[in-house]
Amino acid sequence: MARVRRSNDWGFPRWRAYGSSREATNVRLCDRHNCDEPGDCPAPKAPNSPERWYFCQKHAAEYNSKWDYFAGLEKEEAEQRAQSESSENAGYAETAFYGWSGSGDGSRTQDELRALDLLGLDPDADFESVKKAWRNRAKEVHPDVRPGDEEAAKRFQAYQLAYDVLRQAEERRVWHG
Template sequence: MPKPRRSNDWGFPRWRGYGSAREATTVRLCDRHGCDEPGDCPAPKAPNSPDRWYFCQKHAAEYNSKWDYFEGLDKAEKEARAKSERAENAGYAEAQHYGWTGSGDGSRSADEMRALELLGLEADADFVAVKKAWREKAKEVHPDVKPGDEDAARQFQSFSVAYEVLKQAEERREWRG
């Protein structure tokens, strides 16, 4: 009677490399019709459903671009869900100043971007350009230049607020870095 041979997969160390089994491995293909790529990116078929599509990376990106996280919610529910999402992710905003980016590429807040737009500046404008633009705009609508003009006074106020937002942001950047 021949002596049974042991597999090389027993014990430690393994005598054969991981993943070098002799049997064929099953590869799930992308669920997109006509795609022969491996489907290794799961995507939900419906909200709150355990069923998943399995796409290749290209088709998963295409599927997710059309995904509406807030579909079926009314306006108040959308706002509440968006607020809770922001609250849960607030810790990431604290680390914003550690980024590798410069101005104009995502490092400015929405308030700063609105202030730059109000002053007629590009997103990558430095503080010298901000100061110059604010002075030019303020000279046009200053209450001393146009006394009694309420529209000019409102514009001057909005330019001043925009300048203060950008000034405080610049001071924060200098303080941090």
């Protein structure tokens, strides 16, 4: 006859340690073919559909990288939605400068990223490399170097605007950070 072993919790399950339950837990696997990771990130199968895919974090990021929020909208409506969302989130964006953030940690705005791209720099570039890139590009298309060249003048203005955006952002970071 097998001896029944008593537990030390005197029949009170709340006294047991966390994770000591013996029943199996159901883990939903990632819906991506041949992936054995837990699928804990729901993603819609189609816009406005209640059906969901369940991906692991890696495959959810891959799925969302192709997601276009403005797909199927007219150009004017997409611009209007982008404008309203940026105005609604403006307070949150302003508070980013009060944190412990620095260059390249996701604290750059969309305008800053466009300016860095125009100057041919990486998103995590520091301000010294911004100054250097701006000087080099501005020297190539400066109106004194290329008088009468309309295309060069437009490019010079674009470089100047990009530099101003990045300079103001750097000043805000230094001032608030």
